[in-house]
Amino acid sequence: MQKVRAVGGLFFKCQEPEKLAAWYRDVLGFELEAPFCGSFDPSKARPGDKAVWGAFSADTTYFEPSQQDFMFNFIVDDVEAMIKQIEANGGQRSGEVVVEDYGTFGWFLDPEGFKVELWSPTVAD
Numbered sequence: 424m425q426k427v428r429a430v431g432g433l434f435f436k437c438q439e440p441e442k443l444a445a446w447y448r449d450v451l452g453f454e455l456e457a458p459f460c461g462s463f464d465p466s467k468a469r470p471g472d473k474a475v476w477g478a479f480s481a482d483t484t485y486f487e488p489s490q491q492d493f494m495f496n497f498i499v500d501d502v503e504a505m506i507k508q509i510e511a512n513g514g515q516r517s518g519e520v521v522v523e524d525y526g527t528f529g530w531f532l533d534p535e536g537f538k539v540e541l542w543s544p545t546v547a548d
Contacts, residue, residue: 471544489538
């Protein structure tokens with residue numbers, strides 16, 4: 424049986440693709456390869472980094488306050504520092520930072536209202 428090896432991309436519609444891509448470049452450090460898209464280099468991943476695929480119930484409130492039917496999750500080094508950086512650049516914090524056994528999480532809404540989850544995985548000793 425053939426199996427999926429990795430996430431190949433996140434594609435979505437928005438009102439101003441080039442403007443939103445520039446915001447992600449300037450605020451979150453995305454490396455853009457075109458006016459509205461870029462990629463992540465898997466060689467920069469650290470132990471514990473992984474892409475998670477999750478199917479949520481249609482009536483979940485986990486993506487609120489966004490009205491979208493999906494949410495991005497990005498791995499970062501310091502969730503609280505990244506949230507402060509985002510807030511200083513027009514993003515809106517959504518909830519408080521939460522620490523779980525498997526990592527630290529924080530959320531924000533980007534300039535177009537997409538909810539984004541930040542994750543700093545716990546590194547196993």
